[in-house]
Amino acid sequence: MxxxxxxxxxxxxxxxxxxxxxxxxxxxxxxxxxxxxxxxxxxxxxxxxxxxxxxxxxxxxxxxxxxxxxxxxxxxxxxxxxxxxxxxxxxxxxxxxxxxxxxxxxxxxxxxxxxxxxxxxxxxxxxxxxxxxxxxxxxxxxxxxxxxxxxxxxxxxxxxxxxxxxxxxxxxxSSTQNIAMNEVARESIRKDKNFYDGDYYDKNVTPKSGLKTARMLGHITYLSEELMDSRFGRKFQDEDSKVDEDVNFEVENYLQYKGSKFSELFDANTYILMTKAMDEYxxxxxxxxxxxxxxxxxxxxxxxxxxxxxxxxxxxxxxxxxxxxxxxxxxxxxxxxxxxxxxxxxxxxxxxxxxxxxxxx
Amino acid sequence: MxxxxxxxxxxxxxxxxxxxxxxxxxxxxxxxxxxxxxxxxxxxxxxxxxxxxxxxxxxxxxxxxxxxxxxxxxxxxxxxxxxxxxxxxxxxxxxxxxxxxxxxxxxxxxxxxxxxxxxxxxxxxxxxxxxxxxxxxxxxxxxxxxxxxxxxxxxxxxxxxxxxxxxxxxxxxSSTQNIAMNEVARESIRKDKNFYDGDYYDKNVTPKSGLKTARMLGHITYLSEELMDSRFGRKFQDEDSKVDEDVNFEVENYLQYKGSKFSELFDANTYILMTKAMDEYxxxxxxxxxxxxxxxxxxxxxxxxxxxxxxxxxxxxxxxxxxxxxxxxxxxxxxxxxxxxxxxxxxxxxxxxxxxxxxxx
Missing domain, CATH: 3.40.50.1820 (Alpha/Beta hydrolase fold, catalytic domain)
Known part of the structure; x- marks a missing residue:
């Protein structure tokens, strides 16, 4: 191709x-x-x-x-x-x-x-x-x-x-609930201490933790409850492969991992802008x-x-x-x-x- | 009585x-x-x-x-x-x-x-x-x-x-999805700059913004999609009564208001502890x-x-x-x-x- x-x-x-x-x-x-x-x-x-x-x-x-x-x-x-x-x-x-x-x-x-x-x-x-x-x-x-x-x-x-x-x-x-979920995601980005009201580019930091939380929430909405249940259920995470010591369940570890990975790659202002475009259509x-x-x-x-x-x-x-x-x-x-x-x-x-x-x- | x-x-x-x-x-x-x-x-x-x-x-x-x-x-x-x-x-x-x-x-x-x-x-x-x-x-x-x-x-x-x-x-x-939602809420609290790994009491600050985001998400899960839709739909918020200039929709304003109010009253460590008790039962x-x-x-x-x-x-x-x-x-x-x-x-x-x-x- x-x-x-x-x-x-x-x-x-x-x-x-x-x-x-x-x-x-x-x-x-x-x-x-x-x-x-x-x-x-x-x-x-x-x-x-x-x-x-x-x-x-x-x-x-x-x-x-x-x-x-x-x-x-x-x-x-x-x-x-x-x-x-x-x-x-x-x-x-x-x-x-x-x-x-x-x-x-x-x-x-x-x-x-x-x-x-x-x-x-x-x-x-x-x-x-x-x-x-x-x-x-x-x-x-x-x-x-x-x-x-x-x-x-x-x-x-x-x-x-x-x-x-x-x-x-x-x-x-978008439904009211769609908008509401996106607003929670945006809120987590806007309140990240490294967001600087959107002007983080010249500060050598990015609002990764806000972006991570936003993506974790996004992931829950992208997957079905049934899929989450069959893939992770209530299984506990192995101690060896925990991405964060505060998590116990596999599903928590998965979301932490996915959120972190995404936060390395995506721009926070784009996240806000794209979700607003979606809400407003x-x-x-x-x-x-x-x-x-x-x-x-x-x-x-x-x-x-x-x-x-x-x-x-x-x-x-x-x-x-x-x-x-x-x-x-x-x-x-x-x-x-x-x-x-x-x-x-x-x-x-x-x-x-x-x-x-x-x-x- | x-x-x-x-x-x-x-x-x-x-x-x-x-x-x-x-x-x-x-x-x-x-x-x-x-x-x-x-x-x-x-x-x-x-x-x-x-x-x-x-x-x-x-x-x-x-x-x-x-x-x-x-x-x-x-x-x-x-x-x-x-x-x-x-x-x-x-x-x-x-x-x-x-x-x-x-x-x-x-x-x-x-x-x-x-x-x-x-x-x-x-x-x-x-x-x-x-x-x-x-x-x-x-x-x-x-x-x-x-x-x-x-x-x-x-x-x-x-x-x-x-x-x-x-x-x-x-x-x-709790279901896998319940646990996942609670983990997003906890993540937003833990990553608040005022959380100090849970030791914020002697610092004269509280992790209000993390607690607020957590509660905003919680609120979405407590209400039904139908109720949100009938109460707020896609109505825009009056400029005069906006709690935050970044919000446009009434539902965003409502969640911002509810989240803020809650964050003034509730303890962040209790939030984490109570949701964990719920997840683990x-x-x-x-x-x-x-x-x-x-x-x-x-x-x-x-x-x-x-x-x-x-x-x-x-x-x-x-x-x-x-x-x-x-x-x-x-x-x-x-x-x-x-x-x-x-x-x-x-x-x-x-x-x-x-x-x-x-x-x-």
Missing amino acids: KIRTELIHFSEALQLECGETLDSFDLMIESYGELNESKSNAILVCHAFSGNHHVAGENKELGIGWWDQIVGPKKAIDTDKYYVVCCNNLGGCAGSSGPTSINKKTGKVFGKDFPQVSVSDWVNSQKILMDKLEISSWHFVVGGSLGGMQALQWSIAYPNHIKKAGIFAAAAK DAGNSKGLDQALRNIKSELLIIGFYSDWLYPYQRGKEIQIAAMNNNIKSSFLVFNGENGHDSFLFSSKEYSNAIEKFIES | KIRTELIHFSEALQLECGETLDSFDLMIESYGELNESKSNAILVCHAFSGNHHVAGENKELGIGWWDQIVGPKKAIDTDKYYVVCCNNLGGCAGSSGPTSINKKTGKVFGKDFPQVSVSDWVNSQKILMDKLEISSWHFVVGGSLGGMQALQWSIAYPNHIKKAGIFAAAAK DAGNSKGLDQALRNIKSELLIIGFYSDWLYPYQRGKEIQIAAMNNNIKSSFLVFNGENGHDSFLFSSKEYSNAIEKFIES
């Missing part, structure tokens, strides 16, 4: 939903496979909140791509047939313009002053990328979780530039979802998972109902998925088959 | 489950109503993790008691008929011996060196209290959440000293629940709530099944309860009626 990773600079201004403007911006993109002559085989993959542009294959820095089970040669999204593109979203910390980038106006790192981007802003920046790639229509725009919100927004915002959309483990808006806005979906021309594949309690499958059903009310061609499937919200990341025979058949249909 | 609040000193040693011994200890108790001549009308109420001895009525310091809707004259637990006692549990921070008490051996505050107490230890200390009160059998031992675990443990540990037990919104053991232990319940003589009233996702009603069903397997007289009821896990705190016609009828039967 041919993998290209490149940083693309866009010198055009991007007007953001929050009212601010980015005078120019960079997008880190990765692509797989070859664009055909008629440019009709392009697929845009949108990443979830802590994801990045590295979808498939392996590289030294980022390891195996986050959707390697689904994207690749002869996989559900077949890179032998399709040209697949993913970009690190604006505000991210994997190469695209974000809090860790230099603000040309000040010559300093943006930090907390990077503007609050939104799902719509991401879709607009991806449209600019699309124009640069001289693609006039995506065959398929797809993502899970926050990525699914982008796929939905693509269908709404650019109905003439997208043929099919895949909205997996997602919702048309509401496809229906004041109009209601039926009205918002009215102009969609793309065909929708909506997938939920029974074990997902972060974005329960009923959220997918709401999108499906609004689609039906608008005579939009759509399919809604619910799979078992043993991995809770994270189920969208893992291949299963029926899940992969559904994606493949939908793309090919 | 006659309310007596008193601090009782016990000069006998209490051997704890963790292997340590408390040479002496204090229990802060509150009681309501009058003990009858035959001492057959005594009810022990056990509090949940952040509760205290102040169950009913109002006082200046602690406000309205946490179970005032259920306990009082002509209420479900009728203080005109019954003598009701509650003690602040060992390890607490409302008067009983705990991390904030003076360790007589060192002359300093116990802090993090207060021994790890357990549900069994609490029940054993309540048995010593019972002996002091010269009561030979409780007519009823009852509690919700961690209080329900104590009621269950009373039935197991002292079958000849309890006639009836009320186990509400509780479980025979397992009525069945290695034997399994059927075997553990074998010698129970009391009649059980087990109540769960559909909207409780912290201790879902299925956990109550597990106790009921084990009780049935042992021919223990028991009733298992599930009520709607709109308040999630907190539903056990609120009176409703059917809930109150069930408690009253069970006590009287």
